[in-house]
Amino acid sequence: MDKSSQITQNGTLMSENQNTTPSSLSDVAAKRAEAKVAGTSPLGTGLEARGVHAWFDKHHALEDVSLDFSAGTVTALIGPSGCGKSTFIRTLNRMHEFIPRTSMAGQVLLDGKDIYEPGIDVTKIRLQIGMVFQKPNPFPSMTIGENVLSGIKLAQLKVDNHEDLLEECLTRAGLWTEVKDRLSAHAGGLSGGQQQRLCIARALAVKPKVLLMDEPCSALDPGSTLRIEETISQLSKSMTIVIVTHNMQQAARVSDYTAFFLSDGGPGQMIEVGPTNEIFSRPRDERTENYVTGRFG
Amino acid sequence: MSIDAPVKVTPEARKITTKPRVSDQIFRGIVTAFSFSALLILSLIAIFLLLKGFTTFKEQGLGFITHFEWSVTQDEAGKEVAVFGLQAMLIGTVVISFVALAIAVPLSVLTALFLTFYAPERVKKVLVTIVDLMAAFPSILYGLWGFFVLMPMAEYWAKLIQKWLGWIYIFDVPQGVYSRSPFIAGIVLSVMIIPIITSVSREVFSQTPLDRIQAAYALGATKWGMIRAVVLPFGAGGVVGGSMLGLGRAFGETVAVYSVLNIVFRTNFQILFTQGGNVASMIIQKWGEAGKTEISALMAAGLVLFILTLIVNFFANFVVTRAVKSGR
Amino acid sequence: MSTISQKPSVAPTRPWAATPRDRAMTALSVALSILATLTIVAVTPMKGKLAYFFLFFITWFIIDSLFVVSKSGSKGVKDSLAAKVTLFGGVIVSMAVFSILWATISNGVKGINLAFVTQNMREASLFDPIGKGGILHAILGTVILIVIAIIFSVPMGILTALYLTEIKGRAAGIIQFLVQAMSGVPSVVAGLFIYAAIILNTPLRSSTFLGGLALTILMVPTVTRTAQEVLNLVPSDLREAGLAMGATQWKTVALVVVPAARSGLITATILGVARIAGETAPLLFTVGVFDSYNFNPFKGDSGTIPTVVWAGLMGGTPESIQRAWSAILVLLIVVLIMFVAARAFGSKQPKR
Numbered sequence: 001m002d003k004s005s006q007i008t009q010n011g012t013l014m015s016e017n018q019n020t021t022p023s024s025l026s027d028v029a030a031k032r033a034e035a036k037v038a039g040t041s042p043l044g045t046g047l048e049a050r051g052v053h054a055w056f057d058k059h060h061a062l063e064d065v066s067l068d069f070s071a072g073t074v075t076a077l078i079g080p081s082g083c084g085k086s087t088f089i090r091t092l093n094r095m096h097e098f099i100p101r102t103s104m105a106g107q108v109l110l111d112g113k114d115i116y117e118p119g120i121d122v123t124k125i126r127l128q129i130g131m132v133f134q135k136p137n138p139f140p141s142m143t144i145g146e147n148v149l150s151g152i153k154l155a156q157l158k159v160d161n162h163e164d165l166l167e168e169c170l171t172r173a174g175l176w177t178e179v180k181d182r183l184s185a186h187a188g189g190l191s192g193g194q195q196q197r198l199c200i201a202r203a204l205a206v207k208p209k210v211l212l213m214d215e216p217c218s219a220l221d222p223g224s225t226l227r228i229e230e231t232i233s234q235l236s237k238s239m240t241i242v243i244v245t246h247n248m249q250q251a252a253r254v255s256d257y258t259a260f261f262l263s264d265g266g267p268g269q270m271i272e273v274g275p276t277n278e279i280f281s282r283p284r285d286e287r288t289e290n291y292v293t294g295r296f297g
Numbered sequence: 298m299s300i301d302a303p304v305k306v307t308p309e310a311r312k313i314t315t316k317p318r319v320s321d322q323i324f325r326g327i328v329t330a331f332s333f334s335a336l337l338i339l340s341l342i343a344i345f346l347l348l349k350g351f352t353t354f355k356e357q358g359l360g361f362i363t364h365f366e367w368s369v370t371q372d373e374a375g376k377e378v379a380v381f382g383l384q385a386m387l388i389g390t391v392v393i394s395f396v397a398l399a400i401a402v403p404l405s406v407l408t409a410l411f412l413t414f415y416a417p418e419r420v421k422k423v424l425v426t427i428v429d430l431m432a433a434f435p436s437i438l439y440g441l442w443g444f445f446v447l448m449p450m451a452e453y454w455a456k457l458i459q460k461w462l463g464w465i466y467i468f469d470v471p472q473g474v475y476s477r478s479p480f481i482a483g484i485v486l487s488v489m490i491i492p493i494i495t496s497v498s499r500e501v502f503s504q505t506p507l508d509r510i511q512a513a514y515a516l517g518a519t520k521w522g523m524i525r526a527v528v529l530p531f532g533a534g535g536v537v538g539g540s541m542l543g544l545g546r547a548f549g550e551t552v553a554v555y556s557v558l559n560i561v562f563r564t565n566f567q568i569l570f571t572q573g574g575n576v577a578s579m580i581i582q583k584w585g586e587a588g589k590t591e592i593s594a595l596m597a598a599g600l601v602l603f604i605l606t607l608i609v610n611f612f613a614n615f616v617v618t619r620a621v622k623s624g625r
Numbered sequence: 626m627s628t629i630s631q632k633p634s635v636a637p638t639r640p641w642a643a644t645p646r647d648r649a650m651t652a653l654s655v656a657l658s659i660l661a662t663l664t665i666v667a668v669t670p671m672k673g674k675l676a677y678f679f680l681f682f683i684t685w686f687i688i689d690s691l692f693v694v695s696k697s698g699s700k701g702v703k704d705s706l707a708a709k710v711t712l713f714g715g716v717i718v719s720m721a722v723f724s725i726l727w728a729t730i731s732n733g734v735k736g737i738n739l740a741f742v743t744q745n746m747r748e749a750s751l752f753d754p755i756g757k758g759g760i761l762h763a764i765l766g767t768v769i770l771i772v773i774a775i776i777f778s779v780p781m782g783i784l785t786a787l788y789l790t791e792i793k794g795r796a797a798g799i800i801q802f803l804v805q806a807m808s809g810v811p812s813v814v815a816g817l818f819i820y821a822a823i824i825l826n827t828p829l830r831s832s833t834f835l836g837g838l839a840l841t842i843l844m845v846p847t848v849t850r851t852a853q854e855v856l857n858l859v860p861s862d863l864r865e866a867g868l869a870m871g872a873t874q875w876k877t878v879a880l881v882v883v884p885a886a887r888s889g890l891i892t893a894t895i896l897g898v899a900r901i902a903g904e905t906a907p908l909l910f911t912v913g914v915f916d917s918y919n920f921n922p923f924k925g926d927s928g929t930i931p932t933v934v935w936a937g938l939m940g941g942t943p944e945s946i947q948r949a950w951s952a953i954l955v956l957l958i959v960v961l962i963m964f965v966a967a968r969a970f971g972s973k974q975p976k977r
Contacts, residue, residue: 095514103637122641124517124697125517126516139509154516320875323875342818342842404717408718427718430961433899436905437903437934439725488721520707580817
């Protein structure tokens with residue numbers, strides 16, 4: 001059994017109750033797998049990481065991660081702190097290179113083309129692969145409306161109707177009804193959960209194919225968390241989503257596939273990946289089982 | 298015996314006191330006394346300048362600030378007639394300081410942006426040393442350089458400006474004499490204040506919250522797009538504060554201005570023309586031959602300058618502290 | 626269980642770094658711009674350094690944009706323009722500094738000879754050529770000034786800083802504000818004040834002592850501010866250790882905190898001296914001008930380096946101007962040495 005496994009798009013599910021894992025997790029995951037319609041949406045070939053490594057200076061932080069994120073799916077990355085999940089997700093939209101003295105190896109393919117190809121315009125890549133961060137970070141000097149459209153402005157994209165786009169993005173992010181009367185108010189006045197949904201709307205405005213989410217709910221209250229999870233489910237119908245999360249219940253609730261990362265003191269590695277309900281009910285690797293049953297981490 | 302529900306009583310906090318040892322009391326006393334020396338000195342400055350300048354304030358009244366003439370003459374009876382009016386010099390101070398700001402602020406902001414976001418490590422170290430060096434140059438050096446090196450070049454530039462932009466009033470000249478003008482004094486001042494504006498701007502730019510910077514990049518912004526969307530709105534307050542600090546410095550500059558400016562008691566907004574002044578260098582100019590009345594006037598002028606710079610610096614420090622501390 | 630297969634170790638790469646091709650493109654665009662600039666200057670009536678400078682900038686921007694626009698469109702062009710403009714800002718500032726340094730060195734060197742630093746000006750006049758007369762008297766005067774200023778401002782500055790960092794009394798806010806206000810006092814006002822307060826009210830007349838007092842006013846804020854920063858860097862566990870041993874506060878400060886910050890306090894002093902060494906205006910009111918040695922700090926005018934420069938500039942003859950440049954070169958060398966020394970002391974870690 002090797003560490004990097006290719007997942008194919010499938011709809012088959014196994015919903016057996018296991019006694020090694022908390023039954024609730026696998027149940028939740030199983031329900032989700034049921035609810036998801038098997039089949040594909042016409043979204044291209046999705047995002048694929050092949051043999052990705054990452055270094056901070058000389059420190060080898062991530063080793064040989066290969067994952068295929070099929071179009072229209074939600075993949076959760078789980079694992080204890082410090083095992084490279086955030087580093088990995090940042091190699092997917094070329095944010096890793098902002099930290100000084102970093103390097104990487106491997107390929108990340110979007111629709112079959114390597115985003116690290118020399119000569120490529122990285123800003124165009126980031127328009128197609130969006131990111132939502134752990135701490136909500138709307139631009140405080142802009143109004144709510146300006147925040148949502150900021151990506152359009154920064155990329156100088158042509159948009160026929162700004163108001164329609166604004167309404168569409170805020171609706172998809174689940175924020176429209178709450179802010180539709182105060183689009184000219186400053187973004188700083190919103191609550192944490194609202195700010196995060198604003199950031200999601202902002203990311204959606206440039207119509208990305210992939211949305212990366214780095215622990216988007218860890219700074220929020222449970223009510224906002226659930227709303228955002230609903231949003232994720234809705235969004236997955238039209239784009240690929242990769243979400244890093246510490247919360248296994250969350251992974252079970254929102255994701256189709258789950259990948260488990262672990263570091264044994266050395267570089268972080270992707271131990272196992274599979275359909276979520278399988279990972280939680282019948283993980284193949286002992287370390288995965290230890291983690292999802294709460295024996296560590 | 299009835300049992301009541303236990304009532305929670307929070308005890309009052311005890312006052313913690315300590316009686317410091319005598320040696321410590323002496324220590325604290327001495328240190329505190331010396332610290333108030335700053336207050337003492339500033340007050341003494343104000344008091345003595347006021348005392349010595351008092352006769353001038355009394356005789357000239359508000360006209361001291363609003364009149365344009367400065368002369369000591371004798372009338373037919375041999376009595377001294379003195380008119381002292383600082384208006385021209387006050388306006389002149391403001392004019393050259395604003396020329397200085399117009400040149401220094403863009404250059405400083407650009408340099409600060411370059412240092413914070415564009416410069417590779419080694420280039421950054423070198424450039425930072427260069428800017429610090431600038432701050433260490435004595436002001437009379439700027440005077441020498443301004444007069445002998447800058448002036449010939451600046452006169453040529455002034456002629457060009459007059460040729461192409463002379464239809465704008467401030468760039469026109471009544472006569473073609475371009476030496477020792479407010480323009481040149483402004484350039485010299487701008488070089489002197491660039492270090493302080495650059496260093497404050499750098500400090501505030503480098504504190505731009507990383508999460509906003511990352512948000513901009515994640516949306517596909519270019520570096521300049523990120524700077525416009527995040528850094529400049531965040532750092533605007535600091536840049537303003539730094540510029541005000543530079544302004545305060547420019548107000549009080551003496552020998553550098555004196556060397557490159559032709560001090561004339563007439564308001565002049567045509568900065569390319571050889572006429573201008575500022576209060577500090579005027580004091581130097583008049584000091585040598587000043588009789589008793591005039592000395593009193595110069596003291597009064599010194600007091601006005603003192604209060605002016607105090608006010609500007611007060612606001613500047615306020616703006617800078619707010620901008621640097623708050624996470625706006 | 627997973628089997629760990631032997632994989633060849635993978636080399637880290639940086640696909641976002643500038644490739645040789647990128648560097649070649651930059652070199653090409655710079656070369657083309659230089660060529661274009663020279664051509665335009667040869668063909669049109671534009672002349673002078675200004676022309677070269679701006680033509681190069683404009684042509685470089687245009688040529689480079691042509692390279693960029695195909696890859697990134699108009700926003701890439703704006704980004705590349707911004708990068709170049711900020712670079713040019715830095716270049717202009719550097720050019721000003723180099724111009725000043727070059728002017729000082731090239732002009733000043735001509736007048737430096739043994740006589741210059743070993744004689745005074747008593748025998749020489751404005752018109753005497755270099756070789757006769759020197760500035761030793763001025764060097765002496767400046768040294769005396771600095772010593773007097775240090776004697777007054779270092780205790781005041783350090784004690785004020787101690788109040789702000791160790792005692793932190795209720796007046797700390799006011800004192801902080803006052804120190805900042807003091808740093809804004811114009812140098813001419815400091816000179817006027819000493820004149821008004823002392824020369825007009827007491828029998829004392831111009832002397833280096835009064836000059837030193839005027840310079841103290843300008844030096845104290847610098848010393849205080851730097852000392853404050855340095856004292857704040859001393860880790861608080863040092864203080865706590867001292868107090869926990871039962872030492873009084875003053876003993877803790879004197880025997881633990883101050884020695885730990887010693888090199889930083891020396892930096893504060895050096896920076897203060899560098900600040901005032903070149904001040905001219907206050908000296909004109911309080912020390913006057915003089916052409917030979919004056920060993921008495923309390924009586925009589927003295928020569929000082931800044932006033933020698935001033936006198937040279939005002940003198941107007943080529944010889945006196947030459948003396949001015951040479952004197953300022955001497956001063957600049959001294960200031961630069963202090964600058965380097967301050968850096969050296971400032972980078973020493975506080976002793977544990």
